[in-house]
Amino acid sequence: METTIIGAMPKLPSSPGEVNLRRTIQDFDAGRIGPGELEAAYRTKEAQVLMDQVARGITVLGDGQVRWDDLVSPLGLDVANYVPGGLVRFFTNNTYYRRPTITGRLALAGSTLAARFARVRAQASRPLKAALPGPYTALTLALDQQYTSMDSALADACAVWALLIEAHAEAGAHVMELEEPALARERDAGRRRAALQAIGALGKSSPVPLRLALYFGDVAPWAVELADLPLHGISFDLAQSPRMWDVLAEGFPGVVGLGLVDARDLRFEDVDETAARVRLLLKRLGTERLWLHPNTSLEYLPADAAMAKLELVGEIRRRVEREVHP
Amino acid sequence: MTLPDLFPTTTVGSFPKPADLAQLRSRVQQGKAGVDELDALTREKTRELIAAQERVGLDLLVHGELERGDMVTYFAELIEGFELAGFVRSYGNRYYRKPVARRPLVARGPMTVETFRFAQGLTDRPVKAMLTGPYTIMDWSFNEAYPDRRGFALAVAEILHDEAVRLEAAGARFIQIDEPALSTRPEEIALGIEALGVVTRGLTARTITHICYGAIDEVYPEILELPVDQLDLEAKNNGFAVLDVLARGPVPKEVALGVVDVHSHRVESAEEVEAAILRAAEVIPPRQLFVDPDCGLKTRTEAEAWAKLEAMVEGVRRARLKLG
Numbered sequence: 189m190e191t192t193i194i195g196a197m198p199k200l201p202s203s204p205g206e207v208n209l210r211r212t213i214q215d216f217d218a219g220r221i222g223p224g225e226l227e228a229a230y231r232t233k234e235a236q237v238l239m240d241q242v243a244r245g246i247t248v249l250g251d252g253q254v255r256w257d258d259l260v261s262p263l264g265l266d267v268a269n270y271v272p273g274g275l276v277r278f279f280t281n282n283t284y285y286r287r288p289t290i291t292g293r294l295a296l297a298g299s300t301l302a303a304r305f306a307r308v309r310a311q312a313s314r315p316l317k318a319a320l321p322g323p324y325t326a327l328t329l330a331l332d333q334q335y336t337s338m339d340s341a342l343a344d345a346c347a348v349w350a351l352l353i354e355a356h357a358e359a360g361a362h363v364m365e366l367e368e369p370a371l372a373r374e375r376d377a378g379r380r381r382a383a384l385q386a387i388g389a390l391g392k393s394s395p396v397p398l399r400l401a402l403y404f405g406d407v408a409p410w411a412v413e414l415a416d417l418p419l420h421g422i423s424f425d426l427a428q429s430p431r432m433w434d435v436l437a438e439g440f441p442g443v444v445g446l447g448l449v450d451a452r453d454l455r456f457e458d459v460d461e462t463a464a465r466v467r468l469l470l471k472r473l474g475t476e477r478l479w480l481h482p483n484t485s486l487e488y489l490p491a492d493a494a495m496a497k498l499e500l501v502g503e504i505r506r507r508v509e510r511e512v513h514p
Numbered sequence: 515m516t517l518p519d520l521f522p523t524t525t526v527g528s529f530p531k532p533a534d535l536a537q538l539r540s541r542v543q544q545g546k547a548g549v550d551e552l553d554a555l556t557r558e559k560t561r562e563l564i565a566a567q568e569r570v571g572l573d574l575l576v577h578g579e580l581e582r583g584d585m586v587t588y589f590a591e592l593i594e595g596f597e598l599a600g601f602v603r604s605y606g607n608r609y610y611r612k613p614v615a616r617r618p619l620v621a622r623g624p625m626t627v628e629t630f631r632f633a634q635g636l637t638d639r640p641v642k643a644m645l646t647g648p649y650t651i652m653d654w655s656f657n658e659a660y661p662d663r664r665g666f667a668l669a670v671a672e673i674l675h676d677e678a679v680r681l682e683a684a685g686a687r688f689i690q691i692d693e694p695a696l697s698t699r700p701e702e703i704a705l706g707i708e709a710l711g712v713v714t715r716g717l718t719a720r721t722i723t724h725i726c727y728g729a730i731d732e733v734y735p736e737i738l739e740l741p742v743d744q745l746d747l748e749a750k751n752n753g754f755a756v757l758d759v760l761a762r763g764p765v766p767k768e769v770a771l772g773v774v775d776v777h778s779h780r781v782e783s784a785e786e787v788e789a790a791i792l793r794a795a796e797v798i799p800p801r802q803l804f805v806d807p808d809c810g811l812k813t814r815t816e817a818e819a820w821a822k823l824e825a826m827v828e829g830v831r832r833a834r835l836k837l838g
Contacts, residue, residue, distance in 0.1 A: 198603070200600075210601075210609065257605060258606075273778075275605055275777060275813060277694070280699055281654075285605070286605075453656065453657070454614055455656075455657075490600025493599070493600065
């Protein structure tokens with residue numbers, strides 16, 4: 189049974205003595221430090237994010253998207269005609285993203301994200317997972333001035349995503365994860381079908397195991413649509429989609445990710461109760477097919493609470509394994 | 515002073531913070547300046563803001579929310595039982611302290627009445643009293659005090675109801691209750707309606723709720739059941755798609771329609787605004803139509819904000835000539 193994170197980690201220090209990226213960026217913006225010192229702070233924080241995960245028993249690390257301002261705007265670095273714009277609310281959160289405008293046909297324009305990933309990979313002592321927003325979320329959150337249909341947009345986007353995935357594979361990604369909150373919340377069956385078809389095609393061509401992270405929505409009513417996707421596995425948000433516990437208990441293909449710690453709630457999940465639910469799934473799915481993680485990015489919590497929630501993921505895993513292999 | 519019969523102009527609530535005020539707020543937070551100094555400067559800037567709104571020709575004014583940072587945190591700091599958790603990222607390198615309800619909530623007393631009274635005392639034109647709605651306060655806070663979201667939202671609603679009653683007693687003819695979170699969870703629209711109903715219960719002032727950046731089509735037609743007199747809706751940002759939604763049936767309430775985009779640097783032309791109003795008037799009975807920006811203007815520079823408002827007022831003037 190592996191443990192991992194979903195997407196981003198908090199940028200603020202969780203304990204005294206750690207690099208304070210917020211203050212460093214403020215110092216840079218105010219002209220008090222130069223680009224070299226800013227870059228050094230980023231690299232220190234990237235290393236810290238890896239150490240934080242290792243210290244809390246995470247086995248498949250994430251890079252924590254330390255340099256990302258939001259989920260989608262970094263794509264503008266590598267995807268042509270995907271231009272970040274004004275701030276818009278990010279789903280149901282009191283956080284924002286720069287809403288991109290699609291100003292022309294999407295195409296690969298660079299490899300900055302993969303290069304950044306490679307640098308973090310070089311520091312990682314354990315397998316490192318790469319994470320990108322999925323094509324459907326990237327398109328849904330953008331203002332589209334180019335494409336006349338979602339199908340044509342998805343066709344181009346998937347061709348670009350295949351190249352992004354390839355670049356991250358070459359950069360040493362152990363596994364690739366596409367974050368798809370927009371898909372998790374999609375109620376239109378036709379749009380879901382188009383998105384899943386596109387993601388399935390990416391799964392078939394991916395040179396590394398490809399995972400899907402579905403959060404912020406209840407996918408249980410249409411989980412059957414996910415069962416045949418040619419993916420390494422899917423991660424579910426069990427806070428938003430609690431009925432998935434029952435759906436998964438009936439059996440589910442691939443390596444299932446259990447988002448069993450709510451990263452948008454300060455309250456702590458009960459370790460005994462959660463471990464008991466995981467054990468029920470173990471009987472059906474087996475230890476090799478379960479990953480444990482928070483339901484979404486830990487950035488929605490203050491840094492100290494985020495670390496405590498991550499600790500909880502490790503604790504649940506230890507509790508389950510202790511009882512399975514006493 | 516009464517509102518014009520056709521297309522009264524207003525704004526959603528917040529204005530850009532003047533640089534000197536923002537700097538002083540920062541110094542107060544660092545303990546380098548006093549709260550009294552900040553209050554005095556905030557009043558001075560509010561006075562200037564009221565005068566500027568009159569100059570540009572707005573009909574229904576706001577105090578500008580210069581004393582507020584985050585719209586939820588502001589109220590949480592004034593309600594017993596809330597604490598501020600650690601910093602959570604808002605965007606990029608911007609953070610805010612997210613509230614957490616640690617204990618059952620209790621009002622400490624009036625929260626916005628003095629600010630309203632001060633602003634209304636500066637002008638003969640009506641000033642909107644501004645509250646953040648119970649659903650939004652609940653949704654954007656951590657909860658450790660209530661067993662469920664409904665209980666949390668309704669507790670906040672009772673506190674806001676008492677505040678709304680106080681505002682009405684202080685002379686507020688318009689009370690706006692902002693609910694930007696309401697349209698982001700269509701499955702909870704019934705809770706939003708219930709909680710807002712607690713706030714507006716028994717009020718005689720005209721009540722408004724502002725909703726933005728969500729899936730309005732997914733909360734239609736339930737949105738028409740919101741217990742307020744006026745829906746204030748973002749529209750420009752989404753190419754006025756909300757008009758297609760409202761066109762599905764009768765519009766039984768006043769609608770304040772956003773005709774300038776607060777997330778764009780580009781200043782709309784008066785012609786664009788006029789065209790938007792004429793288009794909207796085909797869906798919303800003209801005498802039920804108010805005109806304003808999509809959302810609070812605090813995201814824009816002062817120059818951009820005023821340029822947009824000047825274009826909006828001119829566009830309204832032209833539309834009134836055509837339809838008046």
